[in-house]
Amino acid sequence: MRDPYLLAAGLLTGLAIPASALPHLSIVLPENSRFLWDLKQGSQTIVSRQIIPSVDLSLPELSSQAFQPLKSSQPTAGDRNINSVDLSLAEVSSQGLPAPTESSLNPSAQPTGLSLTSGNQLYYQRLAALKTGQIYTRVNSDNLQSLWESIKKRQLTYDDWKSLLALEARAIAQGQGANHLSILVGDSLSMWFPREKLPAGKLWLNQGISGDTSSGVLKRLGAFSATRPDVIYVMAGINDLRKGDSDQTILRNYRRIIRRLRQTHPKAQIIVQSILPTRLAKLSNSRIRHINIQLTQIAKQEGANYLNIYSWFTDMEGNLRPELTTDGLHLSQEGYDVWRSALQQIEYKLTQGGN
Numbered sequence: 001m002r003d004p005y006l007l008a009a010g011l012l013t014g015l016a017i018p019a020s021a022l023p024h025l026s027i028v029l030p031e032n033s034r035f036l037w038d039l040k041q042g043s044q045t046i047v048s049r050q051i052i053p054s055v056d057l058s059l060p061e062l063s064s065q066a067f068q069p070l071k072s073s074q075p076t077a078g079d080r081n082i083n084s085v086d087l088s089l090a091e092v093s094s095q096g097l098p099a100p101t102e103s104s105l106n107p108s109a110q111p112t113g114l115s116l117t118s119g120n121q122l123y124y125q126r127l128a129a130l131k132t133g134q135i136y137t138r139v140n141s142d143n144l145q146s147l148w149e150s151i152k153k154r155q156l157t158y159d160d161w162k163s164l165l166a167l168e169a170r171a172i173a174q175g176q177g178a179n180h181l182s183i184l185v186g187d188s189l190s191m192w193f194p195r196e197k198l199p200a201g202k203l204w205l206n207q208g209i210s211g212d213t214s215s216g217v218l219k220r221l222g223a224f225s226a227t228r229p230d231v232i233y234v235m236a237g238i239n240d241l242r243k244g245d246s247d248q249t250i251l252r253n254y255r256r257i258i259r260r261l262r263q264t265h266p267k268a269q270i271i272v273q274s275i276l277p278t279r280l281a282k283l284s285n286s287r288i289r290h291i292n293i294q295l296t297q298i299a300k301q302e303g304a305n306y307l308n309i310y311s312w313f314t315d316m317e318g319n320l321r322p323e324l325t326t327d328g329l330h331l332s333q334e335g336y337d338v339w340r341s342a343l344q345q346i347e348y349k350l351t352q353g354g355n
Contacts, residue, residue: 126168162223182203183205183231184205185221187239207223229265236254236275238288250291254272258302269350271306272307274292276313277320280329
């Protein structure tokens with residue numbers, strides 16, 4: 001990373017959330033540890049003229065695998081550009097992939113957002129970014145609008161999304177160089193995480209698919225097995241509940257997900273994020289809380305970390321706060337601001353080596 005304080009600077013930009021909106025962040029880590037995170041009670045970070053409580057991390061020690069400090073390194077995207085990606089998607093392969101530019105994977109680049117209203121638009125924007133030899137989380141989209149609009153569009157399938165995510169993962173694996181990388185894995189909540197809200201100073205790979213379940217996530221972990229992430233954030237399970245799967249199925253899949261990631265990415269920090277509350281009558285928040293409690297134990301047992309942000313999103317009745325959602329399930333821009341605040345603080349502490 002060019003400057004170990006890049007992420008600290010990220011904490012001081014772009015957020016405007018009332019202090020009352022953010023309870024203390026709770027993260028549970030493996031019991032055998034080497035580092036101890038201990039932020040003083042009541043310490044505060046001033047962000048965009050709003051005061052947000054800093055993460056309260058009263059943690060047990062971390063395992064030998066967990067939360068190693070990230071070594072400061074000079075990004076070398078220009079030294080190792082993305083090679084041409086062998087695209088299997090017809091929309092791209094028929095036209096070929098242009099040679100990547102030197103700044104294709106520059107973590108300092110600040111992506112600009114297009115106004116997206118559907119999953120199809122998001123898919124084709126990301127496809128268009130690949131056509132330029134870049135990843136959508138880093139691409140400057142000033143000239144991207146006309147490109148993705150020119151691609152012949154069709155009805156998308158789950159397999160289309162799997163193929164696209166695999167292509168993005170391959171591009172990252174080939175062009176990562178010495179840049180640090182974090183990965184989001186999950187369903188539509190992860191998929192729709194605004195790229196401009198992702199913490200700056202590193203690469204991000206989004207491996208979320210709308211409607212996916214914990215079983216679906218488990219089956220597609222191999223798509224990014226060649227990448228070298230520092231951190232992998234996992235959130236899944238809400239669609240399992242919508243489809244009537246049992247708690248045992250969700251928990252069993254999580255255990256397998258963690259084990260698979262541990263085996264494939266032994267140096268990465270695996271962070272299991274709590275399943276978020278909803279405002280849907282058919283989904284019991286008390287059941288979600290019960291599953292989250294069990295996920296805490298599974299994460300400990302399997303050498304992963306558990307990030308509890310459930311309470312950050314709840315109102316007085318224990319439901320998803322109305323201003324943080326668009327439909328009772330998916331998050332609004334304000335909802336992603338809350339989630340981003342958690343990721344920023346975790347990424348900052350990782351960069352500082354847990355001190």
